[in-house]
Amino acid sequence: MIVIKNKTAIRKMEIAGAKLLDLFTQVASFIRPGITTLDIDSFIANQLKQRGLTSRAKGYMGYKYVSCISVNDVVVHGVPSAAVVLKDKDLVKVDLCASYKGYCADMARCFFIGDADSNVVRFVEVAQKALDAGIAQARAGNRLSDISAAVQTEVEKNGFGIVREFAGHGIGKQMHEDPEILNYGKPGQEPVLRPGMTFAIEPMITMGKHNVYIAGDGWTVKTEDKSLAAHVEDTVLVTSGAPKILTRLSDRG
Ligand code: MF3
Ligand code: CO
Numbered sequence: 001m002i003v004i005k006n007k008t009a010i011r012k013m014e015i016a017g018a019k020l021l022d023l024f025t026q027v028a029s030f031i032r033p034g035i036t037t038l039d040i041d042s043f044i045a046n047q048l049k050q051r052g053l054t055s056r057a058k059g060y061m062g063y064k065y066v067s068c069i070s071v072n073d074v075v076v077h078g079v080p081s082a083a084v085v086l087k088d089k090d091l092v093k094v095d096l097c098a099s100y101k102g103y104c105a106d107m108a109r110c111f112f113i114g115d116a117d118s119n120v121v122r123f124v125e126v127a128q129k130a131l132d133a134g135i136a137q138a139r140a141g142n143r144l145s146d147i148s149a150a151v152q153t154e155v156e157k158n159g160f161g162i163v164r165e166f167a168g169h170g171i172g173k174q175m176h177e178d179p180e181i182l183n184y185g186k187p188g189q190e191p192v193l194r195p196g197m198t199f200a201i202e203p204m205i206t207m208g209k210h211n212v213y214i215a216g217d218g219w220t221v222k223t224e225d226k227s228l229a230a231h232v233e234d235t236v237l238v239t240s241g242a243p244k245i246l247t248r249l250s251d252r253g
Pocket of ligand 2: 168
């Protein structure tokens with residue numbers, strides 16, 4: 001069942017999204033060579049507290065950290081570690097789901113350590129363009145799989161792989177709600193989108209083959225061919241007009 005959010009719920013999700021966006025700008029200035037992914041997680045834990053946000057990763061199926069931090073061929077669900085020291089040319093994905101007064105926002109961004117190669121910059125741009133293409137389909141009257149198809153088309157026309165095993169999701173009181181939002185598929189498949197639905201859209205893309213596996217820790221998702229992976233995510237509200245992206249700055253203020 002897809003929950004339609006009322007005004008009060010939407011307001012809380014908007015605040016969660018705005019706070020998360022603000023937190024990510026702090027993460028961007030904190031990330032540098034020589035720190036560990038555990039340092040980033042500790043920094044985020046402190047930043048969450050300052051903003052009255054609650055991490056929804058911590059405690060989820062026994063997960064011990066507030067964020068997922070995935071480096072290079074780690075696609076998603078990278079577990080923060082004191083043993084992972086960031087170095088020049090690393091591609092770091094930070095993924096964070098947090099709630100404000102019980103309502104969640106979910107967001108992920110890619111960060112470059114030092115100067116990235118131009119092909120890596122382009123790769124991340126394609127992930128962002130795929131996310132934007134998916135979001136653009138999150139309109140009342142469209143079908144859910146219009147989002148999926150738009151994401152896949154954008155990624156594959158640029159020659160990259162789209163990960164099949166993980167997907168976006170509805171979001172609200174729970175981090176993961178219905179529907180599951182695949183990042184591939186044919187357009188035009190139900191359900192029909194309605195105002196008040198809220199989605200976390202999150203393409204995961206690979207520079208090589210799209211195949212991934214879960215490492216021995218039960219969390220870390222890696223590309224089978226060790227190729228680079230990118231992941232970006234936004235939380236989006238379906239309205240009667242244009243989609244409202246809760247984890248970006250809105251022109252309406
Ligand atoms: N944003 C991630 C997702 O939607 C959050 C994962 S939390 C974790 O799946 F606990 F599973 F790591
Ligand atoms: Co998510």
